Each structure stands twice: as C-alpha cells, then as structure tokens.
Amino acid sequence: MEETKTLTLKDRIRGFIDSFGVPRLIIAAFLLALFILAPFVGADLPTQISNTINRFCWNGILVLAMVPMVHSGCGLNFGLPLGIISGLLGATLSIELGFTGAISFFAAIVIATPFALILGSVYGWLLNKIKGGEMMIATYVGFSSVSFMCMMWLLLPYHSPNMVWGLSGKGLRTTISLEGYYSQVLSNFLKIQIGNFSIPTGALLFFALMAFGIWAFLHTKTGTAMTAVGSNPAFARAAGINVDKIRMLSVVMSTWLGAVGILAYEQGFGFIQLYMAPFYMALPAVSAILIGGASVNKATITNVIIGTILFQGIVTMTPTVMNNVIHMDMSEVIRIIVSQGMILYALTRKSEGSKG
Amino acid sequence: MSGGRNTKTGVEGAAKKISGGRRFLNFLGANTVPIMFIIICAICIPISGFSPAYLINEIVTRMGRNTFLILALLIPIMAGMGLNFGMTLGAMAAEIGLIFVADWQIYGIPGMVLAMILSIPISMLLGVVCGKILNAAKGREMVASYIISFFINGIYQLIVLYMMGSIIPIKHTTVKLPRGYGIRNTVSLLNMRQKLDDLLAINVKGVKIPVATFIVIAILCIFIVWFRKTKLGQDMRAVGQDMEVARAAGINVERTRIISIVMSTVIAGFGMIIYLQNMGNLSTYSSHSQIGMFAIAALLVGGASVDKASIGNVFLGVMLFHLMFIVAPSAGAKITGDSMIGEYFRVFVSYAVITIALIMYETKKRREKSQMAELLAAEQEGEEV
Numbered sequence: 001m002e003e004t005k006t007l008t009l010k011d012r013i014r015g016f017i018d019s020f021g022v023p024r025l026i027i028a029a030f031l032l033a034l035f036i037l038a039p040f041v042g043a044d045l046p047t048q049i050s051n052t053i054n055r056f057c058w059n060g061i062l063v064l065a066m067v068p069m070v071h072s073g074c075g076l077n078f079g080l081p082l083g084i085i086s087g088l089l090g091a092t093l094s095i096e097l098g099f100t101g102a103i104s105f106f107a108a109i110v111i112a113t114p115f116a117l118i119l120g121s122v123y124g125w126l127l128n129k130i131k132g133g134e135m136m137i138a139t140y141v142g143f144s145s146v147s148f149m150c151m152m153w154l155l156l157p158y159h160s161p162n163m164v165w166g167l168s169g170k171g172l173r174t175t176i177s178l179e180g181y182y183s184q185v186l187s188n189f190l191k192i193q194i195g196n197f198s199i200p201t202g203a204l205l206f207f208a209l210m211a212f213g214i215w216a217f218l219h220t221k222t223g224t225a226m227t228a229v230g231s232n233p234a235f236a237r238a239a240g241i242n243v244d245k246i247r248m249l250s251v252v253m254s255t256w257l258g259a260v261g262i263l264a265y266e267q268g269f270g271f272i273q274l275y276m277a278p279f280y281m282a283l284p285a286v287s288a289i290l291i292g293g294a295s296v297n298k299a300t301i302t303n304v305i306i307g308t309i310l311f312q313g314i315v316t317m318t319p320t321v322m323n324n325v326i327h328m329d330m331s332e333v334i335r336i337i338v339s340q341g342m343i344l345y346a347l348t349r350k351s352e353g354s355k356g
Numbered sequence: 357m358s359g360g361r362n363t364k365t366g367v368e369g370a371a372k373k374i375s376g377g378r379r380f381l382n383f384l385g386a387n388t389v390p391i392m393f394i395i396i397c398a399i400c401i402p403i404s405g406f407s408p409a410y411l412i413n414e415i416v417t418r419m420g421r422n423t424f425l426i427l428a429l430l431i432p433i434m435a436g437m438g439l440n441f442g443m444t445l446g447a448m449a450a451e452i453g454l455i456f457v458a459d460w461q462i463y464g465i466p467g468m469v470l471a472m473i474l475s476i477p478i479s480m481l482l483g484v485v486c487g488k489i490l491n492a493a494k495g496r497e498m499v500a501s502y503i504i505s506f507f508i509n510g511i512y513q514l515i516v517l518y519m520m521g522s523i524i525p526i527k528h529t530t531v532k533l534p535r536g537y538g539i540r541n542t543v544s545l546l547n548m549r550q551k552l553d554d555l556l557a558i559n560v561k562g563v564k565i566p567v568a569t570f571i572v573i574a575i576l577c578i579f580i581v582w583f584r585k586t587k588l589g590q591d592m593r594a595v596g597q598d599m600e601v602a603r604a605a606g607i608n609v610e611r612t613r614i615i616s617i618v619m620s621t622v623i624a625g626f627g628m629i630i631y632l633q634n635m636g637n638l639s640t641y642s643s644h645s646q647i648g649m650f651a652i653a654a655l656l657v658g659g660a661s662v663d664k665a666s667i668g669n670v671f672l673g674v675m676l677f678h679l680m681f682i683v684a685p686s687a688g689a690k691i692t693g694d695s696m697i698g699e700y701f702r703v704f705v706s707y708a709v710i711t712i713a714l715i716m717y718e719t720k721k722r723r724e725k726s727q728m729a730e731l732l733a734a735e736q737e738g739e740e741v
Contacts, residue, residue, distance in 0.1 A: 078499075130718035135499040137718065140711040147704035151697055171694070283506070328518060336510030340503055347500045348492035
C-alpha cells in the first residue's frame with residue numbers, strides 16, 4: 001500500500017515533468033532563481049515585478065496572434081511582421097489624419113483592420129497553396145514585406161510634421177514619438193500605484209478582452225471547426241468542413257491580432273518603430289508561446305499567458321540581476337540562447353510535430 | 357520525395373509527351389527567377405550610368421569573394437536537405453579561427469591556411485550538432501537550420517564576447533576590448549588583405565583577375581563533380597531522392613545526412629576565410645549574419661531550386677545577383693532621388709527571390725504529389741477492370 005502510493009507520486013512527478021517539458025522547467029526555475037536573488041543583489045523587487053507586468057501587457061497580444069494559426073494547423077506564425085505592418089499603417093495613418101489622444105489609438109485599430117484583412121487574405125491564400133511548408137515561407141513573406149515597406153515608408157506621401165524627416169519634409173522617421181497621441185493611454189487607464197509597485201489596469205483589461213475574445217471564438221462552431229482542421233485535416237474534410245476557408249480565416253485573425261498587438265506594444269513603449277524594426281519581431285513572440293507550453297500544432301490561451309510572463313520576466317530580470325552578480329551584462333546573449341533554443345526544441349519534437 | 361520508383365518514372369514518361377510549344381513555356385516557367393533578374397539588370401544598368409569596365413571589374417572581384425561560399429550549399433541540396441541556412445555556422449567557425457590567427461599575428465597566406473585548419477574541428481563539431489538536430493526535424497530542415505543559425509549565433513557571442521580574453525587567452529589589445537575581455541567589433545585583417553587574390557593576379561585591360569582564388573574555386577568545383585560519383589556521393593543522392601528507399605537499400609540515412617551537413621559547414625568556413633581576406637577586416641558580430649541569406653539568394657537567382665542545384669547555377673547566380681547589387685542603389689537614387697531607396701530595393705529583391713523560389717518549390721512538390729496520387733488511382737482502376 002505504502003509502496004504503490006510512492007510509486008504513483010513518482011509517476012505523477014514524472015508525468016508532470018513530461019507534460020511540462022524539461023526546457024520549460026529549466027526556464028521557470030531560472031526565473032524563480034532570479035526573483036529570489038533579486039533582493040539580495042540590491043534590485044528593487046516591486047519595480048522589477050511591475051516592469052514584468054508592463055512588458056507582459058506590451059507583448060501579450062503579439063503572442064496571442066500565434067494562437068489561431070497554430071489551431072488551424074498552419075504552424076507557428078513566423079509571418080507576424082505582415083500583421084505588424086498593417087498595424088504600423090494604421091498607426092501612421094491615424095496620426096496623419098489628425099487624431100490625437102486616446103481616440104488615435106482606436107482610430108489606428110479601425111484603420112489597420114482593412115489592411116490586416118486584405119494582407120491576411122492574400123497571405124492565407126498563399127499558405128493554402130503551399131500546405132506543409134508554411135513556416136519557412138511565412139518567415140520569408142515577413143522579411144520581404146518588411147523590406148518592401150522600407151521603400152514605402154520613404155515614398156508614401158505622408159505630411160504630418162511629427163512623423164516626417166524635418167529637413168527634407170518627406171519620408172517617415174525611423175522612430176516616431178507617440179507623446180500626445182496614444183502613448184500609455186491603456187496603461188494609465190485605472191492605473192493602480194502603490195509605492196514603486198504599479199499595475200497598468202487598462203492594458204491588462206485590453207489584453208484580457210482580446211484573450212477572452214479568442215477563447216470564446218475557439219468555443220463557437222467555427223472555432224471548433226478550426227481546431228478540427230488543425231488536428232486532422234482529412235477528418236475535417238470528411239465532416240464537411242471547408243478546410244481552405246477555415247485556414248484562411250485563421251490567418252486573417254492572426255494577422256489582425258498582430259496589427260492590434262503592435263499598437264498595444266507601441267502604446268506601452270511610447271514610440272512607433274518603422275523600417276527594419278518589425279524584422280525580427282516574430283521570433284520573441286514565437287518563443288514566448290513555446291515557452292508557455294505550446295507546440296507546433298497545439299496552443300491555448302494559458303500557454304500565451306504563462307509564456308509571455310516567463311519570457312518577459314527573463315528579459316526584464318536578467319540585465320539587473322546578472323549585472324549585479326557577475327558584473328557582466330550577458331542578458332542579450334542569454335535571451336538569444338533561451339528563445340532560439342526553445343524554438344529548436346519545439347521543431348525537433350516528433351510526437352506532436354509530424355507535420356508543420 | 358515520397359512514393360515508389362515506378363510512379364516516378366511514370367510521371368517522367370508523361371512529361372516527355374509534352375509538345376515543343378509547351379516546352380518553351382516550361383523553360384520560361386523553370387527559369388522565371390534568372391529571367392526576371394536579367395530584365396531587372398537590363399533596366400538598371402543604363403540608368404545607373406556605370407562604365408562596362410567598372411562593372412566587369414566589380415563582378416570579377418565579387419565572384420572571387422563569394423563563389424566558394426555559395427558552393428557550400430550544393431552538397432546538402434544533393435542530400436535532399438534543402439537550402440542550408442546553417443552555413444552561417446561554418447562562417448562563425450572561420451571567424452573564431454581568424455580571431456586566433458590575428459591574435460597570434462600570423463600574416464598572409466600562412467595565416468589564412470592556419471585559420472582554415474583551426475576552423476575545421478570547430479566546423480565539424482557544429483556540423484555534427486546541426487546535422488543531428490536536422491535529423492530530428494525531418495521535413496522541416498530549412499526552418500530548423502534557419503533557427504539553428506540564430507541559436508549558434510547566441511553561443512558564438514557568448515564565447516567571443518565573454519569567454520575570449522577571460523577564459524580563452526587573447527593577448528593583443530588590438531583584438532581585445534578595452535575592458536579586458538571580449539573581442540572588438542572589428543578585427544583588422546590588413547596583413548591578410550587580398551593576399552590570396554594578389555597571388556598570381558593578372559591584369560587584363562584594367563580588370564584585375566585573382567587567378568589564385570579562381571584556382572581554389574576550380575579545385576572545389578572539381579572536387580564536387582568527383583564527389584558526386586563516389587559511393588558516398590551516390591548514397592547522398594539516393595537519400596535525397598527517397599529516404600525510405602535508400603534505407604531499404606542499406607544506406608545509413610542519418611549518418612549520410614550528417615556528413616553532408618558537416619561537409620557543407622567546413623566548405624562554408626573556408627569560403628568565409630576567402631571572403632574575409634578579400635574584405636580585409638572582420639566585423640566580429642555581424643560579418644556572418646547576412647552571409648547565408650546572400651549566398652542562398654545568389655544561388656536561387658542562378659536558377660537553382662530547393663531540391664536541384666548545379667555548379668552552373670552558382671556561377672550564373674553570383675554574376676546576376678551581384679550585378680543587381682552593384683547597379684540597384686545608384687539606379688534607385690537616379691530614379692527617385694533618394695539613395696536609400698536603392699539600398700532597400702536590393703534587400704527587398706534578395707528576400708523576394710528566396711520567397712518566390714520557396715513558393716515555387718512547395719507548389720511543385722504538391723503538384724507532383726497529386727499527380728502521383730492520380731496515377732496511382734488510375735493504376736488501381738485499371739487493375740479493377
């Protein structure tokens with residue numbers, strides 16, 4: 001009796017480790033160690049925690065943008081820059097059209113939407129043509145579109161003096177300040193401040209709204225169909241689901257979420273970054289959701305939340321703690337190794353990743 | 357890639373029946389990318405206003421600089437592993453070799469040879485790691501090799517930025533950062549600059565031809581041609597054709613694939629040393645990052661695809677791609693009045709070429725699959741009747 005009990009406990013622990021994954025466990029333990037170490041090396045824990053929460057709000061929706069495409073079996077959305085570009089078009093046009101304050105944020109979302117729908121449909125149509133090779137092509141669709149937009153930012157007839165180069169009067173600047181537009185509009189809404197500890201309630205609520213929207217969608221009839229397409233396309237087709245249409249819908253949703261995600265990121269960051277900035281933005285989002293427990297063809301909202309907290313926690317904590325402990329700023333290198341290692345781990349897992 | 361040999365010959369038989377008019381269209385379809393590039397170059401050259409002598413000189417220099425690197429891509433394609441984005445690994449191994457050689461102050465050709473020797477064990481180690489990971493990620497080799505290049509870049513930075521000078525002894529302050537450890541952003545290779553290019557160089561009407569570099573490239577070409585005929589080369593082609601059939605024929609598929617990646621990595625390392633001796637300085641943290649992308653784009657511009665590439669593709673590609681690279685910025689500046697447009701344009705074209713080639717490869721693969729399925733269905737119907 002005693003023996004079976006310990007055995008089941010052991011099994012349970014092993015089962016837990018298996019389901020959680022070794023790399024994820026290491027990352028979680030590493031972050032925990034950072035939080036425990038932080039007070040001893042003189043880092044202010046409340047500030048660190050609020051930084052982590054803040055960064056969670058900036059990045060959460062970008063990570064959420066992975067979910068629909070993973071669900072429909074399109075793999076990890078390395079083509080996130082396409083959504084980001086729609087968001088940037090919305091952001092710059094909103095300023096160009098003269099919106100200011102909180103309204104400019106919502107105007108940006110509204111303006112970005114048609115771009116996201118059009119680009120997302122084209123992108124979805126393309127991904128339907130090349131089933132099986134989505135991830136590599138998504139990466140390069142992202143790269144091509146970013147470098148194409150580099151030319152467009154210079155050529156499009158923007159005039160707002162806050163955005164164009166002062167000297168020549170044309171061509172957008174590389175970074176555009178959002179002061180007076182929508183910088184911090186979500187974060188400052190119902191903000192709670194206790195000493196050094198602050199909670200950006202509005203931004204959290206905005207993320208929760210988006211996350212709930214996706215969660216609710218995945219439980220509708222279309223959402224269930226999307227999951228079916230992802231887990232077994234042949235079965236889904238036999239059940240009378242239009243696979244291509246569902247996949248297209250998921251890509252459009254991912255692209256739109258990418259657009260909204262970058263706007264939420266900008267409101268926290270305070271700047272619009274153009275030109276080559278969106279280039280590598282897909283990779284942190286991809287690794288965040290993987291750290292959260294997703295795989296190439298399975299992702300939930302919980303994965304998004306856990307992953308973003310873990311990833312952003314490491315990003316915020318390592319510089320301060322590492323600097324104080326060994327007097328070397330190795331945070332950038334650690335971030336690269338952790339995030340890319342996580343993506344590699346997910347790509348090499350056979351059991352859940354027979355197709356991609 | 358999948359399906360038996362019989363159905364494959366069936367598809368080829370059907371392809372032979374296509375008439376002459378269709379053949380011309382097929383030729384256009386198969387060579388879309390090179391033809392597109394010839395058109396771009398034909399438009400840009402007159403606008404850019406460069407003299408032919410200048411252009412030829414530049415192209416010859418760039419051919420010497422880049423061809424070796426691009427040849428490194430051929431072997432993994434032969435083994436059916438697609439475009440090896442992990443060739444960056446070899447470039448990083450070469451850079452580590454060059455850093456040591458620069459620190460030990462060994463100049464000229466001996467320095468280059470020593471750097472190559474140093475790069476071999478590092479390249480082989482990285483190649484084995486890369487090969488093992490790619491074996492675990494069969495069917496998505498390209499995206500995995502692409503992520504590996506980022507991952508190893510992190511490890512490279514860890515070693516070069518933090519361990520060199522603190523754990524790994526580095527003496528000279530010209531190489532080391534002032535803080536006492538880590539390597540400077542640029543390492544001067546002035547003592548090595550164009551030493552290989554100048555060896556045996558001849559001057560034809562103002563065009564400098566780096567004969568020694570071309571001889572080295574020719575040796576590699578001959579090696580690749582010879583290698584294709586060896587047992588190992590044949591095994592690789594068999595693995596590339598169909599992994600299951602190769603395995604049934606008694607070939608150790610996993611080992612063959614790892615060897616192909618190791619060879620590619622070592623060749624890429626040599627190529628990087630040739631590239632950097634031409635440039636004359638090493639940007640420690642960025643020289644390697646774009647190498648894979650440019651080499652792959654150049655190969656694809658030459659008419660190669662993800663599953664088929666020849667030495668001819670390499671030479672055509674390196675000429676067309678670099679011609680575009682030279683003329684695009686100044687043509688862009690002349691047309692739009694903004695010099696940045698041309699810069700962005702050539703980056704855009706490089707990425708677009710890779711994107712188009714990948715899309716064409718995937719659609720072709722799907723079409724073949726469905727054709728094969730149709731043939732199989734037809735065969736089965738025939739049997740039933």
